[in-house]
Amino acid sequence: MPTIRIIPIGFESLGVRSMCTFVETQDVRVLVDAGVALGPRFGKLPHPKEYRARNQCRAKIREYAAKADVIVVSHYHNDHHTPNYTETVYVGCSAEESELIYKDKVVLAKDIRNSINFSQRRRGWMFQQFVKRIGGKVEVGDGKTFEYGATKVKISQPVPHGGEESELGWVVMTTVESRGSKFVHASDVQGPISRSTTRTILKEKPDSLILGGPPIYLEGIKVDKATIRKGLENAAEIASKVPMVIFEHHPLRSEDWRDRSKNVFDVGSEMHHTVTTAAEYAGERLQLLEAVRPRLYEEEPPSEAFLKWSKLKREKQRTQIPPIEA
Numbered sequence: 001m002p003t004i005r006i007i008p009i010g011f012e013s014l015g016v017r018s019m020c021t022f023v024e025t026q027d028v029r030v031l032v033d034a035g036v037a038l039g040p041r042f043g044k045l046p047h048p049k050e051y052r053a054r055n056q057c058r059a060k061i062r063e064y065a066a067k068a069d070v071i072v073v074s075h076y077h078n079d080h081h082t083p084n085y086t087e088t089v090y091v092g093c094s095a096e097e098s099e100l101i102y103k104d105k106v107v108l109a110k111d112i113r114n115s116i117n118f119s120q121r122r123r124g125w126m127f128q129q130f131v132k133r134i135g136g137k138v139e140v141g142d143g144k145t146f147e148y149g150a151t152k153v154k155i156s157q158p159v160p161h162g163g164e165e166s167e168l169g170w171v172v173m174t175t176v177e178s179r180g181s182k183f184v185h186a187s188d189v190q191g192p193i194s195r196s197t198t199r200t201i202l203k204e205k206p207d208s209l210i211l212g213g214p215p216i217y218l219e220g221i222k223v224d225k226a227t228i229r230k231g232l233e234n235a236a237e238i239a240s241k242v243p244m245v246i247f248e249h250h251p252l253r254s255e256d257w258r259d260r261s262k263n264v265f266d267v268g269s270e271m272h273h274t275v276t277t278a279a280e281y282a283g284e285r286l287q288l289l290e291a292v293r294p295r296l297y298e299e300e301p302p303s304e305a306f307l308k309w310s311k312l313k314r315e316k317q318r319t320q321i322p323p324i325e326a
Contacts, residue, residue, distance in 0.1 A: 004208070011277070019188070031064055035080045041290055069106065070108060076116075076124045078123075081127060088318055108141035112125055142155060156174075159197040162215075184206040207243055209242045216250070216251050
């Protein structure tokens with residue numbers, strides 16, 4: 001086994017909103033961001049293929065949670081942890097699902113008292129209370145290092161969820177260091193857009209990195225062009241200095257993401273570094289399902305049962321499993 005083994009569980013390149021990753025060393029097994037979701041786009045509910053991908057991802061999260069010694073929660077957005085309430089339209093979560101993941105686990109969690117916005121503080125409090133009730137142990141991770149044999153799991157100080165003044169709050173990054181190798185998992189840094197976050201990542205000098213890129217799909221809607229450009233420039237700088245970068249998450253919600261991110265890949269290649277997606281890293285085929293949702297509806301029309309479910313009032317939808325073929 002390599003010093004640090006990285007197994008992508010759920011990512012946009014695998015058809016879902018997620019950055020769930022299993023990290024294994026000789027000393028400890030860590031599951032980072034054990035969540036998955038789908039998102040509203042194009043005035044359409046997710047296509048049945050997206051629901052199937054979500055179901056597959058949820059099964060893998062349960063499988064790897066059972067193997068994990070430690071679970072990290074970078075922040076409390078629903079694609080980065082599994083809440084303990086029932087919601088079937090986008091998140092596919094329930095108390096039972098959450099218990100299967102977190103029961104009796106050590107959870108290194110984003111602090112809910114500092115560097116957090118109101119909505120995440122509320123979600124985080126509810127989540128942490130639930131984890132404690134099912135026998136889990138919640139440790140505030142922010143700025144702390146946890147040692148397991150010859151492995152260190154370091155949780156960063158909070159960094160912005162995007163730009164310095166982001167209304168989306170803050171996240172923590174995870175560094176796993178073992179026997180001379182170092183891996184960093186940077187959820188939702190959105191590029192990074194922030195120069196201070198870029199410096200923090202580069203200061204770690206990782207051998208490998210999972211990097212959440214900028215939200216290209218929101219350009220001109222919620223994010224201006226200059227901000228997206230800044231995120232891509234910082235990602236390219238990182239690709240020039242880190243030997244292996246898995247570039248993922250928000251960019252892949254745009255169908256033209258590869259063209260828009262071309263410089264990130266080109267700069268990495270010039271330095272003989274690897275820049276790739278989670279699917280390609282795992283040897284799997286890319287499935288950019290959300291980005292092509294309108295085309296999926298045209299080319300693979302859903303069943304009558306699915307369409308009937310899609311027309312229910314949202315309150316009923318949220319408690320009924322979407323009827324999709326296996």
